[in-house]
Amino acid sequence: MKFNTIVLIAFLSMANQPQLVIAQTNLPGQAAIGQEVPREVHEIYHNGLAFLKRTQDDRGTWPAGEAAGPGTTSLALLAFLASGEDPNLGPYRDTIRQALRHIIASQNEKTGYMGPSMYHHGFALLALSEAYGMVDDSDLFTPGTSQSRSLGQAVELAVRAALTSQKRNQQRAWRYSPGASDADTSVSGAVLMGLLAARNAGIEVPDEAINAAIDYFAAMTANDGTVGYTTASQGGLESVARSGIVNLVMAIARRKDLPAYQQTAQYLVEHEGDDPGWPEYARYYQAQALFQWDLDVWNRWNEDLIRKLKSQQKTDGSFDGELGVTNSTSMTLLALGVNFRFLPIYER
Structure with missing residues (x-):
């Protein structure tokens, strides 16, 4: 993925009471029935969450320089939700609620937009959607305060903002600004x-909105499985992150019938051992895409990832990276979080 400083800043500059039903069928501590999560994964993950818990500020978010905002908050929140600890009674209860308050407070109560960019909005919508149905929000805000939206109401507003932005976009996808007419595959993912x-x-x-976005991703994919950033790929690109995005969204949207799904899967398999640019970002999507594609391939890749992360994790539990220490740590943990299968979006 081609990023520059401006793009990085833009990357993360990023109605009803919920029903308390966790869409999860595996037992705690199991990657699948009969398969225990490796001890190293627990250790890396626990140490990483300890770092994030220590560094959350009084606003409920994390220091991330010019990338601070609901997107940064949401990636860290997702890492906590993916751990499998009870979000209502477990050790991260307060951390999770503080993060949710920050995300909802960032939302425009009329438009539903959670800026300062659609990167932020996308990750915030993902985090709120995963928290919906898992987190008891009855005590999230003091009754009668100006920020008293339920998780369900916040998600519905955020969906409306995303759909409004898509309708304005010539490619029926998304770019940094909610009013943009152009699009790119990273923000759109x-x-x-x-x-x-x-x-x-x-x-x-609406199915129409999902289908239009899937059509956009299909058009951006070349026969060799590479995916363009702002223009369609003609093949031969370094495309691990973007190919992972396309493969993942097609799997979750249940469009594995499309040629682009098979093409991007083949590209990811052929390049599974590569050390891509922006590795934390690429691994975040690689982990989910390979898991959805083929468990044997994912297991092989995951074992290699664990070995790498054991040597890369700092003594304070964090991970260095080009996305800043908070985002790099959160995305690295989320790549490992597939092992736990607790987030509904991580199920297979």
Whole structure:
């Protein structure tokens, strides 16, 4: 994925009471029936969450320089939700609620937009959708305060904002600004995953909107499985992150019948051992895409990832990276979080 400083800043500059039903069938501590999560995964994940818990500020978010905002908050929140600890009674209860308050407070109560960019909005929509149905929000805000929206109401507003932005877009996808007429596959991936998570949570998302976005991703994919950023790929690109995005959204949208799904899967398998640019971002999508594609391939890749992360994790539990310490740590943990299978979006 081609990023520059401006793009990085833009990357994360990013109605009803919920029913308390966790869409999860595996037992705690199991990657699948009969398969224990490796001890190393527990250790890496626990140490990473300890770092994030220590560094959450009084606003409920994390320091991330110019990338601070609801997107940064949401990635960290997702890492906590993916751990399998009870979000209502477990050790991260307060951390999770503080993060949710920050995300909802960032939302425009009229438009539903959670800026300062659609990157932020997409990751925030994903986090709110995953929290919906898992988190008891009855004590999230003091009754009668100006920020008293339920999780369900916040998700519905955020979905409306994403759909409004898509309708304005010539390519029926998304770019940094909610009013943009152009699009890119990275921002669009973040927003579409948020919409798919909302739909999975029971929020109404029109099929027309999902299908239009999937058509956009298919058009951006070349026969060799590479995916363009702002223009369609002609093949031969370094495309691990973007190919992972396309493969994942098509799997979650149940469009594995499309040629682009097979093409991007083949590209990911052929390049599973590569060390891509922006590795934390690429691994975040690689982990989910390979898991949805083939468990044997994912297991092989996951074992290699665990070995790498054991040597890369700092003594304070964090991970360095080009996305800043908070985002790099959160995305790295989320790549490992597939092992636990607790987030509904991580189920297979």
